[in-house]
Amino acid sequence: MRKGLKTLCATLFLVVVLLSLTSCNGKKDVVYYGYFGDSALMVIYSQEKNTLYEINVPMVLITSYAESTGETNVAVAMRSLGGLNPDGFMLGTPQVLTALREILDALGSSSNEEGTEGAIQRLETLVEKSYLMKSDSLVKNMNTLCNTDLRPLASVITGNQPEVACFDAQLFLNPDDLDFSRKYFRSWLLQVIS
Numbered sequence: 001m002r003k004g005l006k007t008l009c010a011t012l013f014l015v016v017v018l019l020s021l022t023s024c025n026g027k028k029d030v031v032y033y034g035y036f037g038d039s040a041l042m043v044i045y046s047q048e049k050n051t052l053y054e055i056n057v058p059m060v061l062i063t064s065y066a067e068s069t070g071e072t073n074v075a076v077a078m079r080s081l082g083g084l085n086p087d088g089f090m091l092g093t094p095q096v097l098t099a100l101r102e103i104l105d106a107l108g109s110s111s112n113e114e115g116t117e118g119a120i121q122r123l124e125t126l127v128e129k130s131y132l133m134k135s136d137s138l139v140k141n142m143n144t145l146c147n148t149d150l151r152p153l154a155s156v157i158t159g160n161q162p163e164v165a166c167f168d169a170q171l172f173l174n175p176d177d178l179d180f181s182r183k184y185f186r187s188w189l190l191q192v193i194s
Contacts, residue, residue, distance in 0.1 A: 088148035
């Protein structure tokens with residue numbers, strides 16, 4: 001009886017250790033906020049859905065949130081608004097955003113589309129050509145353009161070949177009711193990526 005109890009306890013102990021190890025080593029979401037002058041976006045890899053998202057966030061929502069909280073730093077305001085801890089913050093001018101899009105077009109997206117259709121084509125190209133993200137020179141150039149380390153994002157894209165989805169939050173947020181829109185945005189975002 002004692003031997004059976006010891007075996008049961010040892011087995012339970014091993015199960016608990018294995019579960020804790022797998023939960024600690026589990027993949028996590030990768031989140032980048034981006035601010036390019038008059039454009040703001042979030043790039044999120046959802047581990048649960050194996051999906052790469054691009055979400056365009058209206059600047060009026062960010063500036064409204066910043067004003068209401070007294071925050072002067074756009075990065076901090078975006079992080080607080082989105083509620084997700086970032087792996088990086090892409091920062092640049094509108095020309096930098098254009099250059100990033102041109103890199104993806106050069107990789108083969110040849111997107112003449114604007115808005116979410118163009119973003120979807122570019123993200124699909126990024127996933128399709130993810131083997132190129134193993135090139136240190138390409139990632140270094142993109143890091144330099146964005147002023148952040150994009151290796152965590154490149155790693156999950158190359159390792160998981162995610163689906164892609166793009167949203168323009170400006171299409172469903174009401175600029176006349178920014179308080180509600182701010183509250184709604186965070187709950188909408190968590191529903192989308194979870």
